[in-house]
Amino acid sequence: MKSLILAGSFILLSSGVFAQRTIIHAGKLIDVKSNKVLENQSIIVEGEKIISVVSGFQPISINDRLVDLKDATVMPGLMDMHVHIESQTSPTRYVDGFRDNEADVAYKALPYAKITLMAGFTTVRDMGGTGVNIALRNAINNELVVGPRIYTAGKSIAPTGGHADPTNGVKRELMGDPGPDQGVINGPYDARKAVRQAVKYGSDVIKVTATGGVLSVARDGSAPQFQQDELEAIVETARDFGIHVAAHAHGDEGMKRAVKAGIHSIEHGTLMTEETMEMMKKADTWYVPTVTAGMSAAEYAKIPGYYPPVVRDKAMRIGAQIQDTFARAYQKGVKIAFGTDAGVFPHGENYREFLYLTEAGMPNLEVIQAATLRGAQLLGIEDKLGVIESGKLADIIAVKGDPSKDIAVMQNVIFVMKGGEVFKQSAD
CATH class of the missing domain: 2.30.40.10 (Urease, subunit C, domain 1)
Known part of the structure; x- marks a missing residue:
């Protein structure tokens, strides 16, 4: 019994x-x-x-x-819609790429993932790295390591010499000629192949560098980098796979091209004009400001030797402008999701974005909404989170x-x- x-x-x-x-x-x-x-x-x-x-x-x-x-x-x-979970700012960042193997990158990323979760960010959108970000996502999903849910772009897509060309700034013997497999494209055929390759590797989202960037070892930080047919090929191909495309962009012309192509979100948006804001509203395009990154880069640029000269000059010129752009975009009614660009500054300090956005005029509870409900809507997972x-x-x-x-x-x-x-x- x-x-x-x-x-x-x-x-x-x-x-x-x-x-x-x-x-x-x-x-x-x-x-x-x-x-x-x-x-x-x-x-x-x-x-x-x-x-x-x-x-x-x-x-x-x-x-x-x-x-x-x-x-x-x-x-x-909380949800941070723009992080770089593999890496973190450092004066040695530009030489670490020559020293670190994939395993080194992976082990360094583990504490970044954990500290992000402990800071209250249970979901992040990783906006580009080496591809280790895909393995880290899988390890977290399989409960092998601790971290947030990761939706990752894998490796960002850029044209030759663009912001995400991994060979920028190295001697010619090391440059080679990277192609779609490494996220470097020239023309719409390359563009389609790069998207398909990214999906094959396991990317959840496609990230393109629609303009130059601040922290890459490349001369220009704001000029457009893709022709219209290249951006349209990327968006169309991603749409076939049912995934979104995010566009890193500082300069206005590159943003206009990206919005016209049907991009899902603009990241940074530093030199965005009111005309582009209106285009974004009409196209229902999201804006992820990353004010913390701009503020941080401008501060690091004041430290002698922290950045290479070409990066330092761009950081000083562009960085601190993002907060004002965000304020104007918010007042204009552009859809905004919370994103920080963590990795440009130490992981775990993502909360600083709350301070900057409220300082620029967004009410406290709206910023929290941007970091929760709006992030879920941007990702298309509002039925779950x-x-x-x-x-x-x-x-x-x-x-x-x-x-x-x-x-x-x-x-x-x-x-x-x-x-x-x-x-x-x-x-x-």
């Missing part, structure tokens, strides 16, 4: 009848759909999903696990204090749950 009871208990447990629930008591809960702060809410999580959200503090049964966040503000896991509600994946974070009143508290993340699993819980 005893063995039958034990067997019956095993069946009940294995069928999930007694599966442990996690109940979060939230003193404050940010509803990112309505941009309101709700008080005294309970979030019931089972497995990797949110089962329900109820008003008041739900009683706890013997099989439940309680997370007491009555003195904190709870919100969806971005909001704390029944049926969504349980990506939930908490901060000490009330960010609706003091956005600076976003740097003090005390609780991180991703997919129902608690990765961080502290009283600090």
Whole structure:
């Protein structure tokens, strides 16, 4: 008889009848759909999903696990739509590429991924690296290492000599002639092959360098880099695969070409004109400002020897302009998703973007919305993430204090749950 009871208990447990629930008591809960702060809410999580959200503090049964966040503000896991998870700024960055093997890049990336998650960013869009970013995404998905959900571009696509040409700045004997396999294209046929190759390697999104860039060892930081037919070939081919294309762009003409081609998002947008803003609104194009990157690059440029001279001059000239562009784009009504360009500055400091965006005029709760719901909409995963509600994946974070009143508290993340699993819980 005893063995039958034990067997019956095993069946009940294995069928999930007694599966442990996690109940979060939230003193404050940010509803990112309505941009309101709700008080005294309970979030019931089972497995990797949110089962329900109820008003008041739900009683706890013997099989439940309680997370007491009555003195904190709870919100969806944050989303950074522009990071470079493989690398981090350093005075030796431009020679590290000659020293580091793929394994070195991978091992260095592990702490960057972990610190990003611990900072409350449960989902990121990686905007280009060596391809190690794809392996890191897979390792995180397979629970081999700790980090955020990664949607990655793999290797960015550029023309010969463009911002993402990996041979910029090296001696001619080392330059070779990289092609679509390395993300370097010339003409629409190359463009199609580069996209197909990126998808074959495992990219979730395509990233193009529509203009020059600040931190590449190339002379110009703002001129357009693709012809219209090349951009159109990239967007059309990506569309066939059902994936988006993001365009790094500082100069206005390159942005116009990208928007005309049907690009999904403009990254940085430093010298964006009101005409381009209107084009973006009409085309429903997203804008990911990355103000923190611009501010950081301008500051690093003041340190003697930190950047090569060609990079230093561009950083001083272009970097700090992004905040003003963001302010104008926001006032104009351009769709904005939160992105920082982490890696240009230390990973884990992504919260600084909250400070810069509110400083430029975006209300606190709208910035949090841009870093949650809007990020999910940009990625096309709003059916799974971005909001704390029944049926969504349980990506939930908490901060000490009330960010609706003091956005600076976003740097003090005390609780991180991703997919129902608690990765961080502290009283600090």
